[in-house]
Amino acid sequence: MFIKINGITIFYKKSGHGKPLIMLHGNGETHEIFNRSISLLNKYFTVYAIDFRDHGNSSKVSELHYDDHAADIYEFINKFNIKKPVYYGFSDGGIVGLILASQYTDLFSRLIVSGPNINPKGLRAYAKNFMKLKYALTKSQKVEMMLKEPDIPLFNLSKIDIPTNITGGSIDVISRKHLKLIQSSIRNSVLKIFKYHTHSSYIVNSEIIGKYIIEVCNK
Structure with a gap:
């Protein structure tokens, strides 16, 4: 399904029934990475799995910024009058979740983010070097955004007061220290590390x- 937002077209898939759940993917991906998890989640939630601008079936754009992604998702929620959804975001989706939850403190009922970073310093050196090489070869605006953004002040994170779950893999491209910094800056938050998993292995095409999400929302 498609919806016009902020002058572009956003693609989304709606399924299931129950409490609303917004799901956002990572850089260069689409909502389809969640298909296996959605098959479980739609028994408990009305799931809105969205393609970011310039991803999947959503509109292509000339440049990308996390704040634009956040503005799109905020407008999406308002257009459909979705009340207090649970928000789940992976990687870029997690970054956008942190931006939105700190700007609009009553927008979500719960925030769950996997492998987010609040600035590029959160990336491990090998990951950043790989991105620099990839950008030199491709000039991809998606890669450029990851190298230059986000820039979320710790003070902004302190504004988040809803229940928050932060996850990472034990072999994540985001450093454990950085994930702990995010967690320690958000009240009412917990950090879960998935042992033996990478940045994406417990998320992409996985039910884990x-x-x-079902577990933490049913507590």
Whole structure:
């Protein structure tokens, strides 16, 4: 399904029934990475799985910024009058979740983010070097955004007061220290590290994150 937002077209898939759940993917991906988890989640939630601008079936744009992604999702929620959804975001989706939850403190009922960073310093050196090489070869605006953004002040994170779950893999491209910094800056938050998993292995084409979302939302 498609909706016009902020002058562009956003693609989304709606399924299931129950409490609303917004799901956002990572850089260069689409909502389809969640398909296995959605098959579990739509028994408990009305799931809105969205393609970011310039991803999947959503409109292509000339430049990308996390704040634009956040503005799109905020407008999406308002257009459909979605009340107090649970928000789940992976990687870029997690960054956008942190931006939105700190700007609009009553927008979500719960925030769940996997592998987010609040600035590029959160990336491990090998990951950043790989991105620099990739950008030199491709000039991809998606990669450029990850190298230059986001820039979320710790003070902004302190504004988040809804229940928040932060996750990472034990072999994540985001450093454990950075994830702990995010967690320590948000009241009412917990950090879960998935042992033996990478940045994406417990999320992309996996039921693990779906089971985790169900678990934390049913506590």
